[in-house]
Amino acid sequence: MSLPPLIAVVGNPNAGKSALFNALxxxxxxxxxxxxxxxxxxxxxxxxxxxxxxELIDLPGAYGLDPTSPDExxxxxxxxxxxxxxxxPDALLVVVDASNLDNHLRFTLQLIELGLPMVVALNMVDxxxxxxxxxxxxxxxxxxxxxxxxxxxxxxxxxxxxxxQLDKMLLAPRELRPGAGPxxxxxTLQRRARDIALGAIVRExxxxxxxHRLDGLLLHPVAGxxxxxxxxxxxxxxxxxWSAPPADALExxxxxxxxxxxxxxxxxxxxxxxxxxxxxxxxxxxxxxPQIMILFLFILVLESTGYMVRAAFxxxxxMSHAGLSGRAFxxxxxxxxxxxxxIMATRTIDDPKDRLTTILVAPLMTCSAxxxxxxxxxxxxxxxxxxxxxxxxxxxxxxxxxxxxVVGALxxxxxxxxxxxxxxxxxxMMELPKYQMPRLTDIVLGLWQRAMIFLKRAxxxxxxxxxxxxxxxxxxxxxxxxxQSDVSIAGHIADGIHVVVAPIGFNKDISLALLPAMAxxxxxxxxxxxVYSIDAGDExxxxxxxxxxxxxxxxxxxLAFLAWFVFAPQCISTIAVTRRETNGWKWPIFMVSYLFVxxxxxxxxxxxxxxxxxxx
Amino acid sequence: MTEATSLDQLKIGHRARIAAxxxxxxxxxxxxxLRHFGFDEGVAVEPLHLGPxxxxxxxxxxxxxxxxxxxxxxxxxxxxxxxx
Numbered sequence: 141m142s143l144p145p146l147i148a149v150v151g152n153p154n155a156g157k158s159a160l161f162n163a164l165x166x167x168x169x170x171x172x173x174x175x176x177x178x179x180x181x182x183x184x185x186x187x188x189x190x191x192x193x194x195e196l197i198d199l200p201g202a203y204g205l206d207p208t209s210p211d212e213x214x215x216x217x218x219x220x221x222x223x224x225x226x227x228x229p230d231a232l233l234v235v236v237d238a239s240n241l242d243n244h245l246r247f248t249l250q251l252i253e254l255g256l257p258m259v260v261a262l263n264m265v266d267x268x269x270x271x272x273x274x275x276x277x278x279x280x281x282x283x284x285x286x287x288x289x290x291x292x293x294x295x296x297x298x299x300x301x302x303x304x305q306l307d308k309m310l311l312a313p314r315e316l317r318p319g320a321g322p323x324x325x326x327x328t329l330q331r332r333a334r335d336i337a338l339g340a341i342v343r344e345x346x347x348x349x350x351x352h353r354l355d356g357l358l359l360h361p362v363a364g365x366x367x368x369x370x371x372x373x374x375x376x377x378x379x380x381x382w383s384a385p386p387a388d389a390l391e392x393x394x395x396x397x398x399x400x401x402x403x404x405x406x407x408x409x410x411x412x413x414x415x416x417x418x419x420x421x422x423x424x425x426x427x428x429x430p431q432i433m434i435l436f437l438f439i440l441v442l443e444s445t446g447y448m449v450r451a452a453f454x455x456x457x458x459m460s461h462a463g464l465s466g467r468a469f470x471x472x473x474x475x476x477x478x479x480x481x482x483i484m485a486t487r488t489i490d491d492p493k494d495r496l497t498t499i500l501v502a503p504l505m506t507c508s509a510x511x512x513x514x515x516x517x518x519x520x521x522x523x524x525x526x527x528x529x530x531x532x533x534x535x536x537x538x539x540x541x542x543x544x545x546v547v548g549a550l551x552x553x554x555x556x557x558x559x560x561x562x563x564x565x566x567x568x569m570m571e572l573p574k575y576q577m578p579r580l581t582d583i584v585l586g587l588w589q590r591a592m593i594f595l596k597r598a599x600x601x602x603x604x605x606x607x608x609x610x611x612x613x614x615x616x617x618x619x620x621x622x623x624q625s626d627v628s629i630a631g632h633i634a635d636g637i638h639v640v641v642a643p644i645g646f647n648k649d650i651s652l653a654l655l656p657a658m659a660x661x662x663x664x665x666x667x668x669x670x671v672y673s674i675d676a677g678d679e680x681x682x683x684x685x686x687x688x689x690x691x692x693x694x695x696x697x698x699l700a701f702l703a704w705f706v707f708a709p710q711c712i713s714t715i716a717v718t719r720r721e722t723n724g725w726k727w728p729i730f731m732v733s734y735l736f737v738x739x740x741x742x743x744x745x746x747x748x749x750x751x752x753x754x755x756x
Numbered sequence: 757m758t759e760a761t762s763l764d765q766l767k768i769g770h771r772a773r774i775a776a777x778x779x780x781x782x783x784x785x786x787x788x789x790l791r792h793f794g795f796d797e798g799v800a801v802e803p804l805h806l807g808p809x810x811x812x813x814x815x816x817x818x819x820x821x822x823x824x825x826x827x828x829x830x831x832x833x834x835x836x837x838x839x840x
Contacts, residue, residue: 203792208785242819243794326791334819351822352804359805359815453824457809460826466813568813569789569829572822 144185144193145310146227148218150251151235152244153201154573156263158182160235160293161198162582164303169198171589175225179214180487188307189300197229204326205250209490219254231309232258233302238268238275238290239574241337245284249329249336252286257312259305260288261298267574272345280340294579351446351574358447364454371447372473375438379477383430391427394419409614416610418603431508432481432594433587435474439485440586442470444578448488449570456568462550463557465491465568468498472549475505479714483721484590497553497561499721500731503714504549504707506542513705514541520686521698537702544706548738560730594717609656630655644740645700645747647693658712696750703746708739761837763801764814764830771802772835781832790829794819801835 149164151157161169165184172181182198199218200211207213214223221228234251236244248260262277281288287305291298358364398419405411442448448470456466467489475482482502489495506514522534612630619627631652638651646654689698718728760775774797779787795801795818804822805815812827 203789206788208789208792240820243821246792246794326788327796330791330794330796355805355815355822359808361806361808365808449824453805453813453815454808456824456826457807457812460812567783567786567789567829568824568826569786569793570824571793572815572824 143227144195145230146195146197147231147233147306148197148199148229149233149235150199150215150219151201151263152203152237152240152247154571155201155235155237155240155244156293157201157235158198159579159582160233160261160263160291161196162585163293163296163299165196166581167585169585171593174214174223179211181226188303188310190307190311192307192310194306194310196233197226202247204247206326210492211490219251219256229256231306232256233306234258234260235263235293236260238262238265239271239273241275241280241340242334245333245337246326246330248284249333252284257309258286259302259309260284260286261291261293261302262288263291263293265290266292266295266297267576271349273341274343275340276342277340280336283336283339294576349574354575355450355572358450359453364450368451368454371442371451375435378438379431379434383434386430387427390429394426412614413607413610416614418607426595429591429594431477432484433591435477435481436485436587436590437583439470439474440583441578443488444576444582446573446575449572452568452570453572460568462553464497464553465489465494467491467568467570468494471498472502472505475502475507478507478509479503479505479711480594480717481590483714483717484594486721491567493557493561493563496722496727497556499718500556500561500727500734501549501553503731503735504545504552506545506706509711510705514538514702516686516689517698517702520689521693521695541702541706544703544742548707552734552738609658612655641740641743644704644744645694645697645751646704646743647697649692650697650701695755696747699750699755700743700747704739704743706739707742708735759837760834762831763803763816763833763835764827766801766803766835766837768803768806770837771800772837774799774801774833775836776834778832778834782829786829790825793823794821795833801833 149157149161161182161184165186168186169182169184172183173179174181179200184196184198185193186196187193197218199215202212202215204212205216205219207216217223218226218229219232232251232254234248236248251258260280262275262280265275268275277288277290287309289298289301289305291302293299358367398415401419402411402415405414439448442451452466452469454466455469459466459468468486471482471485471489473482474485479502482505483499486495486498486502489498518534518537522537525533527533527536609630612633613624613628615629616627618624624631633655634648634652637654638646638648641651641654693701715728715732718731719725722728761772763772763774766772774795776797777790777795782790799819800817802817803814804817807813813824814827814830815822815824816830
């Protein structure tokens with residue numbers, strides 16, 4: 141059986157390409173990755189009016205066939221039939237923004253030169269009309285020499301005509317237009333594009349455009365940053381507040397299911413594997429799902445309205461001091477909730493080096509999973525005194541830990557930009573697209589795709605790793621009178637870790653907790669709790685964990701432990717998503733190593749300073 | 757005719773035409789991105805907004821598009837202001 145004809149949807153960024161692709165394929169689309177690069181491949185199947193099945197791919201937005209980003213390189217390679225894992229398209233569906241023809245036709249002219257059958261969708265004609273621009277599609281068709289169809293993708297206008305045209309094109313014996321190749325230099329093409337665009341304009345009434353008026357407020361030197369701060373405040377509240385009930389519910393369901401299955405199984409190793417390995421692992425992953433979905437809901441809405449670019453515009457100058465661009469702002473901010481969606485959100489950064497730097501420093505933002513650890517240690521060791529009315533010492537320490545993370549991130553970014561991630565960057569060039577109402581189906585599709593990417597990719601690795609951790613903690617099995625934590629591989633590893641971390645004031649219990657903390661940071665609390673419950677007799681079990689800690693750890697050790705957590709234990713989800721997003725083990729290994737070194741130095745410095753002040 | 761100046765010196769809302777662009781002073785990829793945005797001799801430009809911190813970056817209308825670029829890049833674009 142031969143493959144269905146492949147139609148590539150191609151056009152400039154902000155031409156409404158993805159909206160058109162979504163309007164055509166709906167939910168019948170798949171998201172994957174091109175081999176070797178982190179560029180998403182969107183593909184969908186559909187039937188034309190004639191009943192002919194076709195396959196559509198949504199190529200990354202590009203300004204031309206001379207790429208300036210990895211996304212644009214994929215677009216070029218697919219169009220030239222050089223992309224690994226993709227066949228040469230049979231026809232092109234070129235999307236142009238009706239109100240930005242002088243710019244978009246340049247790429248269209250380049251595409252015409254490729255010689256593939258094509259149809260041009262003159263998209264967003266409604267917005268052009270709103271801006272007082274009246275166009276002559278027939279004149280444009282005559283000048284370009286290819287069929288032009290007016291569309292409004294978000295309202296599905298012109299879709300039928302477009303499909304009819306594709307049918308006609310695929311039915312016709314493949315007419316080989318001379319593929320002249322890119323014979324013209326950019327400037328000649330650009331000028332021809334401007335001439336053709338000018339020729340297609342019937343009338344232009346100067347209007348004060350809506351986008352310009354909105355920008356007057358949203359990019360206002362004073363109001364702009366304030367509005368941004370307000371939006372971010374709401375976003376944060378939502379991520380923390382809205383995600384708790386569904387996260388708890390998910391955890392509850394996982395535990396209940398695990399228990400139900402556990403009860404059905406005979407006690408033993410297999411049951412332990414299912415309950416302590418698989419379900420504990422899966423549970424640890426899916427509790428992050430509500431946070432990720434809420435965060436991405438905000439990100440998708442901000443992105444599709446056109447506001448995200450404005451936020452980057454406002455923050456660019458401040459970010460540039462750390463060698464980053466404004467684009468890094470939202471991903472880093474998201475990392476306060478969780479580094480996993482933060483790192484996934486770096487896909488919006490065009491410059492590969494800016495993106496890599498942002499990924500590498502994202503774990504330094506204090507994620508929500510560190511909160512339980514901070515809360516426990518601060519509660520146990522820091523007196524609940526007020527220094528000023530309403531300002532407690534405990535709150536100040538917590539604030540200080542957050543600040544330490546932010547400062548750490550900025551310094552590390554600066555150092556990385558001068559050493560391992562040198563070059564590139566220094567630029568901030570972005571189109572400020574027109575503001576648009578986001579469309580519900582586009583948002584829902586986007587959310588669904590993010591959720592799937594997270595569950596499939598990160599989930600797979602986390603599952604494997606938790607099973608390994610479980611195995612380490614369960615073998616070899618303790619004999620009578622022995623403690624499982626002493627004889628297991630994990631126990632021996634903890635002994636090994638203790639040798640390394642003893643100089644910075646960590647005891648054996650902490651060493652044991654560091655290992656499961658790799659799975660998820662908050663597990664460190666549970667691990668410490670378990671160790672002390674086993675060690676202590678029944679009578680002290682009722683004592684709160686904070687009091688137990690206060691009796692066993694010195695203040696210096698506690699402070700060192702806090703300093704350690706500002707920088708280190710990478711959770712496995714973060715490592716997995718970093719591997720995924722950087723396409724290999726090189727950068728996650730680098731990230732873990734540098735964080736470990738930083739954490740060791742920070743904890744050591746804290747411990748020895750505290751001991752010198754007599755707090756040991 | 758008004759004096760030529762560089763794009764970063766142009767006041768908000770003042771229209772101008774691009775007279776020349778110092779492509780050599782820009783890196784390869786920065787230059788081609790500017791070209792993709794439609795920066796070219798004879799094209800109409802107008803600064804619309806400034807970044808709130810240090811008046812950097814600039815939002816500039818070029819042709820029919822609005823783009824954000826940093827001040828350092830705007831300096832490479834020579835413009836002739838249009839008589840108001």
